[in-house]
Amino acid sequence: MNPEKIINPPSGFATFIVSMVLLIVSVLLFIEGQLAIGIILLIVTFIFLLPGLIIVNPNESKVLTFFGKYVGTVKKDGFFWVNPFTVKKKVSLKAFNLNGQQLKVNDSIGNPIEIAAVIVWQIKDTAAAVFAVENYIQYVNIQSEAAVRHLANTFPYDNLEDETATITLRGGADQVSEMLEKELNERLNRAGIEVLEARISHLAYAPEIAHSMLQVQQASAIIAARKLIVEGAVGMVEMALNKLSEKNIVELDEERKAAMVSNLLVVLCGDKAVNPVVNTGTLYH
Structure with a gap:
């Protein structure tokens, strides 16, 4: 594979001016009847000078090949003159x-x-x-x-x-x-x-499994949320029992503690509003 070779050809403005001068001269020669010299000047202009002019725009390049051989690449933007027999391929350098x-x-x-x-x-x-x-x-x-x-x-x-x-x-x-x-x-x-x-x-x-995978994601989210709720509820129950014990508000035996823990967990972990029930008797009747 040919490595990239950057070339900087001469400016094309001088060649363009020379071409215009030769065209004017050839026209004058035709008028004066000197056809041979005028034809030669036209051949030089249209075959050797003008075909070699190239314009390279910003972020563009011209890759030049001469009879199948890679000559080089013009990456500098501007107006240039190159070998008129080269094949010029434009390659964009833009993103x-x-x-x-x-x-x-x-x-x-x-x-x-x-x-x-x-x-x-x-x-x-x-x-x-x-x-x-x-x-x-x-x-x-x-x-x-x-x-x-x-x-x-x-x-x-x-x-x-x-x-x-x-x-x-x-x-x-x-x-x-x-x-x-x-x-x-x-x-x-x-x-x-x-x-x-x-x-x-x-x-x-994919559409054929999207609904099923959505259900799996929803189930995972519900499990994660429930896990967080239970962890928070257990902490709140523990805090409530500790506060009651510290301030001697009420004496609770193991059975009453178990009943309170059960009621608090139901209240804290439930997903619906809880209706309070007033107990007019005692825990043991």
Whole structure:
């Protein structure tokens, strides 16, 4: 593969002025009847001078080849003159956005998910982009899809089914994006392309299991909430018993303590409003 070679050709303004002068002179020669010299000047102008003029816009480049041989790349913006027989291919140096399509793949534990990524890339080596691959834009699209699929197969969607997972697609967004960017740079380096940023833009369970996984997530949330409520209720019951004992408000034997604990837990852990019941007798009748 040819390494990129940056060239700085001469300015094209002098060549352009010479071409205009030769055109004027050739017209005058035609008027005076000196056709041979006028034709020669026209050939020199239209075959050797004007075809060599190129304009390079900011953040663009021209890759030059001469009869199949790579000559170099013009990256400096401006108006230049190069060998008129070179083939000039424009290659943009601007940053490109690739909004990947939604892919349906399986995560590391086999759950079908939908995933898509947004990738920002830029050409760094114009020679590699033009000569190493057939079509560098198509190459980016295909390799990006392959990298996203590989990433989705490497990690679970979340840790509901795999509690030992340290990185998940949903919970480790920064780490996953960093890994995706690294893998893309390795894949696209052959084409002289650098990935500036890669982010997961869409992540969801596939429609056929989305409802079931939503129920699992809701159940996990309810269990976590109940666990927190029970821990808080036990602490409040313990505090209440300690306060009653410290201030000698009432003497409670073990049976009364058990009844109070039961009533307090029912009140604190219930998900509905509690209606108080007035006991007019005693605990033992």
